[in-house]
Amino acid sequence: MPRARASATSSNTSSSPESVAPSAALDQALGTLHGVGPARAAAFAAVGLHTVRDLLLHLPHKFTALPHPQPIARLAAGSDAAIVGRVARIVPSRRRQGATRIDVEDASGTLALVFFHQPHVGSAFARGAFVYALGRVGDRDGKRFLAVGTYEFVAAQDSGRPAAALPIYALPDAVPPRLHRRLVRGLSESLAPLLDDWRVTTALSADELLPLGRAVAAIHGCADEVELAAARRRLAYDEFVHHLRPLVAARAQVERSIKPDVVRVGADEFDRLRAALPFTLTRAQRRVLDEVFADLARPMPMHRLLHGDVGSGKTAIALLAAAAVVRAGHQAALLAPTALLADQHARTAQRVMATLRVPCATLTAATTARERKQLHARLAAGEPLLLIGTHALLVERVALPRLRLAVVDEQHRFGVVQRGRLRAKASAVDLLVMSATPIPRTLALAVFGDLEVSALDELPPGRAPVATQVRERRELKAVADDIRDVARSGGRVFVVCPLVAQSEQQDLIAAETLATKLSTYFKGQPRVGLAHGRRKPEDNAAALAAFRSGAAPVLVATLVVEVGVDVPEATLMVVVDAARFGLAALHQLRGRVGRGARASRCILVAKDGKPESRERLDVLVDEHDGLVIAQKDLEVRGPGQIAGSRQHGVLDFGFADLARDVDLLARAQQDLRRLLDAADVRAIEQALRASPSALRARVAATASVGPG
Ligand code: ADP
Ligand code: MG
DSSP states (O other), X not given: OHHHHHHHHOSOTTOOTTOOHHHHHHHOBGGGSTTOOHHHHHHHHHTTOOBHHHHHHSOOSEEEEOOOOOOGGGOOTTSEEEEEEEEEEXXXXXXXXXXXXXXXXXXXXXXXXXXXXXXXXXXXXXXXXXXXXXXXXXXXXXXEEEEEEEEEEESSTTOOOSOSEEEXXXXXXXXXXXXXXXXXXXXXHHHGGGSOOHHHHTTOOOOSSOOHHHHHXXXXXXOOHHHHHHHHHHHHHHHHHHHHHHHXXXXXXXXXXXXXXXXXXXXXXXXXXXXXXXXXOOHHHHHHHHHHHHHHTSSXXXXXXXXEOTTSOHHXXXXXXXXXXXXXXXXXXXXXXXXXXXXXXXXXXXXXXXXXXXXXXXXXXXXXXXXXXXXXXXXXXXXXXXXXXXXXXXTSOOOOTTEEEEEEOOGGGSOHHHHHHHHHHOTTSEXXXXXXXXOOHHHHHHHHTTSEEEEEOOOOTTOOOXXXXXXXXXXXXXXXXXXXXXXXXXXXXXXXXXXOGGGHHHHHHHHHHHHHHHHHHHTTSSOEEEEOTTSOHHHHHHHHHHHHHTSSOEEEXXXXXXXXXXXXXXXXXXXXXXXXXXXXXXXXXXXXXXXXXXOOEEEEEEOTTOHHHHHHHHHHHHOOOHHHHHHHHHHHHOTHHHHSOGGGTTTOOSSOOTTTOHHHHHHHHHHHHHHHHHSOHHHHHHHHTTSHHHHHHHHHHHHHHSOO
């Protein structure tokens, strides 16, 4: 038995540095274990598991909760339940694929355990043995039976359940789960406590977090819920540390670099900048500008995230910061996720920048080759100006020798990877990243852990909440009449159709179909425009211009209007098949209206008779705080939806939960910062190599290069 072998090497649990035995036991090749022959060892190796240490660090990805057993007589048909019984009779399957039946009894009665599709299961059972079985209680001709999902042998009738839960592992096919569990349970009791704890190795203080070895043992053993919960916390913390390490290291790197110039904005200059805006700054905007200007004046580069609710006025921050930098003789860049938004920023900037005598240039896909060449020359010569463009500027080879500030708008379309690319391109540049939505604290830490955070937590005065209602598809005709009335009385109406990756084609047709249908229904009055990602940028720009001017006051669009589009005359937002969107995205869409003086509305159209989706949409009827909505979305739909980073799987945790574990995440960040101050990155990387997360990353990498 592996247990016997393990205990022979684990007598010295104090693991004094002189004793080599613990690490030798952990470094044992898997093939030396009882029950692991060469074939199984090879199967383990193929997924990246080589030693006992690997096996211990390979943690379950799921757990089946094991309920307490009930007396057989009390089982109710149709429910899931567990029993403990003594094996009385074994009835092997008569056909190869037939069910095996095992009769068991307890003090209250007898019960047939039925095993489907396990023709050989009977051989594991012996008369008189006690078995814990969990399954669905069925009824055949008035006799109850248990269709067994999971079973374990126990010592006695009154043993109770064998554990609080059953760990489920990702395993190669050659390794039967039952064997694996037995193997790991035996090893982990004696050997897991010997695992090095990187927290201790890196001199992080002992505290209420379980030592790594105990957490690992508890996760494999699943003895009771309290211990499992404590183990989960420790492992979640480790996952956060593993995830944050590159972010915190990037941050430390930034803090060590020195800018060639700083920009100081005095009180007089601040007043001149402010006066160029057509409105008075909110208190929050002033505070954030103070933070940004303080960063500009500091020798180390700014790396700041600005988040705030839809319509909180983030653009004004970007423009004034850029103006200050250009007026001090430098170049600034404002990057938007779409050409539509870049054009809009250019329009807004033009007015403000003309007042401030700040030269502006726009560079998008629509810029002609000749203009482009001229512009490149001006930029390369170091002419101070504000360059506005799409994120594509990052990829294009644009020389910006005097670039001092880069503002990246609508970050949720702009992932961790691009941010790294930007940093590589301009390491000592001040960077201001603006998120389209307010970001729950955990997400801000997890995705933007390398950035300082500013929040615009106040809306400009006079904003009434957008009255929101949920309708159904069969009411579309009434909604269309509503759209027509609003448009004919001088308002503007957005009509948004969903666009989902796998059925893009179909949904584009849906947007086009709806535009045509509305147009026909309105008999050309009002005119209906169309904008979506498959059209040419100049066509979209023309549609938006016609929308702005009122020439085509109804705009049918896909998510291209989700972020940033700012048309103050828009008073009605209609979202078709709204349940296909996350709450945060809907709140974003709703933020496209309610920007002017007129009262605005939002109509969310749900599919007919789908109460669940209606219920979710109803959240938006009552709730208007973007942060609350984002937090709800995080809980319901997970982080990728809000952070826009799902494409990289970076927020794919096993034990950590971003909606719940704020404290652990903050703690992981603090600890890492402390470590990076005290030691160098390499030492920490070395220590972390012995963590379950590191193993998980290695196993994932091994598995993805292997066959299949
Ligand atoms: P977001 O934060 O969503 O990017 P914008 O910067 O587009 O918001 O601003 C939304 C609208 O509010 C714009 O029409 C802008 O002109 C206006 N706005 C911004 N700040 C103020 C303010 N302090 N007072 C009045 N209106 C403002
Ligand atoms: Mg914006």
